[in-house]
Amino acid sequence: xxxxxxxxxxxxxxxxxxxxxxxxxxxxxxxxxxxxxxxxxxxxxxxxxxxxxxxxxxxxxxxxxxxxxxxxxxxxxxxxxxxxxxxxxxxxxxxxxxxxxxxxxxxxxxxxxxxxxxxxxxxxxxxxxxxxxxxxxxxxxxxxxxxxxxxxxxxxxxxxxxxxxxxxxxxxxxxxxxxxxxxxxxxxxxxxxxxxxxxxxxxxxxxxxxxxxxxxxxxxxxxxxxxxxxxxxxxxxxxxxxxxxxxxxxxxxxxxxxxxxxxxxxxxxxxxxxxxxxxxxxxxxxxxxxxxxxxxxxxxxxxxxxxxxxxxxxxxxxxxxxxxxxxxxxxxxxxxxxx
Amino acid sequence: xxxxxxxxxxxxxxxxxxxxxxxxxxxxxxxxxxxxxxxxxxxxxxxxxxxxxxxxxxxxxxxxxxxxxxxxxxxxxxxxxxxxxxxxxxxxxxxxxxxxxxxxxxxxxxxxxxxxxxxxxxxxxxxxxxxxxxxxxxxxxxxxxxxxxxxxxxxxxxxxxxxxxxxxxxxxxxxxxxxxxxxxxxxxxxxxxxxxxxxxxxxxxxxxxxxxxxxxxxxxxxxxxxxxxxxxxxxxxxxxxxxxxxxxxxxxxxxxxxxxxxxxxxxxxxxxxxxxxxxxxxxxxxxxxxxxxxxxxxxxxxxxxxxxxxxxxxxxxxxxxxxxxxxxxxxxxxxxxxxxxxxxxxxxxxxxxxxxxxxxxxxxxxxxxxxxxxxxxxxxxxxxxxxxxxxxxxxxxxxxxxxxxxxxxxxxxxxxxxxxxxxxxxxxxxxxxxxxxxxxxxxxxxxxxxxx
Numbered sequence: 077x078x079x080x081x082x083x084x085x086x087x088x089x090x091x092x093x094x095x096x097x098x099x100x101x102x103x104x105x106x107x108x109x110x111x112x113x114x115x116x117x118x119x120x121x122x123x124x125x126x127x128x129x130x131x132x133x134x135x136x137x138x139x140x141x142x143x144x145x146x147x148x149x150x151x152x153x154x155x156x157x158x159x160x161x162x163x164x165x166x167x168x169x170x171x172x173x174x175x176x177x178x179x180x181x182x183x184x185x186x187x188x189x190x191x192x193x194x195x196x197x198x199x200x201x202x203x204x205x206x207x208x209x210x211x212x213x214x215x216x217x218x219x220x221x222x223x224x225x226x227x228x229x230x231x232x233x234x235x236x237x238x239x240x241x242x243x244x245x246x247x248x249x250x251x252x253x254x255x256x257x258x259x260x261x262x263x264x265x266x267x268x269x270x271x272x273x274x275x276x277x278x279x280x281x282x283x284x285x286x287x288x289x290x291x292x293x294x295x296x297x298x299x300x301x302x303x304x305x306x307x308x309x310x311x312x313x314x315x316x317x318x319x320x321x322x323x324x325x326x327x328x329x330x331x332x333x334x335x336x337x338x339x340x341x342x343x344x345x346x347x348x349x350x351x352x353x354x355x356x357x358x359x360x361x362x363x364x365x366x367x368x369x370x371x372x373x374x375x376x377x378x379x380x381x382x383x384x385x386x387x388x389x390x391x392x393x394x395x396x397x398x399x400x401x402x403x404x405x406x407x408x409x410x411x412x413x414x415x
Numbered sequence: 416x417x418x419x420x421x422x423x424x425x426x427x428x429x430x431x432x433x434x435x436x437x438x439x440x441x442x443x444x445x446x447x448x449x450x451x452x453x454x455x456x457x458x459x460x461x462x463x464x465x466x467x468x469x470x471x472x473x474x475x476x477x478x479x480x481x482x483x484x485x486x487x488x489x490x491x492x493x494x495x496x497x498x499x500x501x502x503x504x505x506x507x508x509x510x511x512x513x514x515x516x517x518x519x520x521x522x523x524x525x526x527x528x529x530x531x532x533x534x535x536x537x538x539x540x541x542x543x544x545x546x547x548x549x550x551x552x553x554x555x556x557x558x559x560x561x562x563x564x565x566x567x568x569x570x571x572x573x574x575x576x577x578x579x580x581x582x583x584x585x586x587x588x589x590x591x592x593x594x595x596x597x598x599x600x601x602x603x604x605x606x607x608x609x610x611x612x613x614x615x616x617x618x619x620x621x622x623x624x625x626x627x628x629x630x631x632x633x634x635x636x637x638x639x640x641x642x643x644x645x646x647x648x649x650x651x652x653x654x655x656x657x658x659x660x661x662x663x664x665x666x667x668x669x670x671x672x673x674x675x676x677x678x679x680x681x682x683x684x685x686x687x688x689x690x691x692x693x694x695x696x697x698x699x700x701x702x703x704x705x706x707x708x709x710x711x712x713x714x715x716x717x718x719x720x721x722x723x724x725x726x727x728x729x730x731x732x733x734x735x736x737x738x739x740x741x742x743x744x745x746x747x748x749x750x751x752x753x754x755x756x757x758x759x760x761x762x763x764x765x766x767x768x769x770x771x772x773x774x775x776x777x778x779x780x781x782x783x784x785x786x787x788x789x790x791x792x793x794x795x796x797x798x799x800x801x802x803x804x805x806x807x808x809x810x811x812x813x814x815x816x817x818x819x820x821x822x823x824x825x826x827x828x829x830x831x832x833x834x835x836x837x838x839x840x841x842x843x844x845x846x847x848x849x850x851x852x853x854x855x856x857x858x859x860x861x862x863x864x865x866x867x
Contacts, residue, residue, distance in 0.1 A: 082756060082757060082758075083778070084756070085744065087746075087750070087755070087834075088752070088831035088834050089750040089751075089753065090835065091779055092835055092838075093779055095838050095839075096839045097785070098838065099838055192786065300791065349790045350788050350789050354789050354802060355802065403801070405673065405823045405826055406660065406664075407660070407672045407826065408672075408673045408823065
């Protein structure tokens with residue numbers, strides 16, 4: 077009467093039932109409002125740039141899987157995240173063919189070459205952006221003003237640049253708040269920054285919407301709250317000290333926190349699980365490195381923006397943070413030493 | 416970190432799996448029928464197998480000694496039923512290994528009165544006599560580990576036992592045996608505590624109970640005998656609070672040093688069902704013949720808490736309670752640390768605390784694994800504060816020695832919290848089980864070489 081064969085498996089026999097795919101899918105949900113705002117502020121240009129970068133990432137991931145005769149890993153949503161993040165970090169008037177190249181590079185050089193999901197040392201979207209910054213220094217620093225009247229009806233000439241051609245720019249172009257401050261000494265108000273009334277990369281301008289996406293993921297326990305907290309706190313403290321020291325020369329800490337890509341970087345890029353440390357203390361250290369480096373680059377470096385390089389550097393240090401900073405194991409004394 | 420060390424009646428990390436106890440925690444313990452043939456494996460506890468002292472064809476009385484302890488870390492076995500020894504042969508066990516075993520055919524219509532032995536009086540007996548009595552009664556940890564209790568109770572020279580902790584946590588989902596024992600066998604528990612206090616020299620006893628068994632805590636509180644130094648501590652629900660280390664930390668706020676036993680901080684921990692068994696058997700000098708088992712899971716028809724004779728074949732148990740046609744997995748113990756049964760011809764042993772039956776659709780484990788994305792869910796779950804993610808990667812590279820020397824592999828007690836939370840479905844705890852075995856084997860080989 078009783079079935080003769082039983083399945084066997086190793087314990088535990090119950091599981092929480094959350095998958096890597098679920099986490100990645102929710103990151104995409106959290107990014108969507110940022111994308112919507114970007115399209116709202118920058119119009120068709122931003123939509124095309126983000127779409128192209130995402131398409132390139134997904135296609136590359138799929139093709140590389142096929143080429144290496146593996147089951148495609150497009151379904152785990154991680155390539156989509158890379159594509160969206162890349163698109164959001166580019167200027168809205170960025171030539172599409174360059175965005176496409178970026179998407180290919182992000183997946184191929186930033187991720188697949190290391191072994192795919194889970195093995196990348198750096199955040200793939202930032203690898204792509206770093207390559208684009210080196211290859212197309214003009215295009216990636218030519219900004220498009222937000223809230224142009226004809227943004228939903230016209231597409232910039234530069235966006236539709238023919239592949240391998242230099243882009244032609246429309247007469248109008250904007251300056252980012254950071255560049256305006258660094259090179260012209262013009263400050264932007266906190267409210268304008270928080271609500272995205274400024275120029276900048278497609279997805280970095282509205283700090284509030286980005287923060288809301290982060291809060292959603294943190295509430296669902298799909299993101300470490302420690303990383304954004306550490307990044308923003310360390311950047312705030314360092315720039316606050318400088319501001320107290322000389323408020324003529326240095327911008328206010330709230331300006332530093334809300335301007336440029338710091339919010340987008342802190343919430344969606346530094347928090348890439350694969351390229352960040354794993355222990356709570358390690359996460360604080362990692363986040364603080366990013367926050368401090370960003371301020372150092374912005375104030376004393378040649379660039380007006382420093383988030384990308386800060387995160388990439390911290391990514392590189394992250395495995396070493398993990399081998400030096402471990403949890404104090406139950407019943408032992410804390411030891412900090414390299415393995 | 417040290418400067419945030421508020422003691423919150425619990426331990427760090429841990430997980431909250433669904434408790435799934437509602438279907439059986441209100442059901443009183445029922446006596447299970449005797450099977451026609453009882454099959455008793457000799458290796459059903461940690462340590463040396465018992466040694467058979469009866470011969471084939473012999474008629475035995477219920478409670479009679481069938482096998483004596485095979486050494487100090489071993490216990491005897493008693494007849495769970497009056498009957499005839501039909502056969503002595505190898506029998507399958509849950510581990511997959513065969514063990515010598517006794518086939519005992521019950522007399523169809525005997526009174527099943529239990530043979531009385533030499534009683535032990537908790538007031539006058541010496542600690543040594545009590546420990547001997549516990550060994551003679553064949554008592555092992557009934558929480559699931561089946562480690563001989565008298566060995567655990569023996570306080571090593573130079574150490575002192577201050578506190579006796581009675582483990583009524585039952586943190587495994589589905590299981591409700593300890594819950595029912597606490598609600599129905601209060602006299603046995605308190606008598607057992609008397610023996611345990613005497614044998615360990617502890618000044619006081621604390622019964623640790625999770626708040627999902629508040630009724631049991633309230634009930635026991637009412638019946639604490641006059642003058643017995645027992646208190647009850649209700650703890651927040653969290654898995655794996657029933658693990659000795661976690662329970663000691665939850666109750667006393669102290670950590671047990673790595674690789675050491677609770678006695679290092681002056682504590683001995685005993686499961687509440689084991690305590691009740693000691694309190695029931697020692698006054699009569701009897702041996703253990705049966706135990707309380709929760710039979711539950713979506714595939715079971717008559718779920719409940721049953722007193723089942725040791726050695727009852729699993730097949731007989733499942734036939735009696737009725738199971739779904741579609742059953743696909745059966746576990747002995749809880750769903751977190753229990754072992755999947757490959758063969759229904761094994762028997763109930765002293766360490767069996769639960770029998771869980773799942774059908775195909777209840778098994779939620781995903782066959783698809785992803786690479787580790789270092790999300791840190793396992794790091795936040797591990798009650799020992801290990802880094803399961805890193806250990807998992809090292810295990811894949813077979814770097815077992817590094818796992819042990821740099822990442823405290825041997826502190827892992829295989830609670831399964833890491834596997835439970837892993838979104839990539841990596842069988843982490845299975846990796847660690849195998850890795851620990853390999854490390855132990857390598858150490859044994861090293862030691863042999865040094866000795867030789």
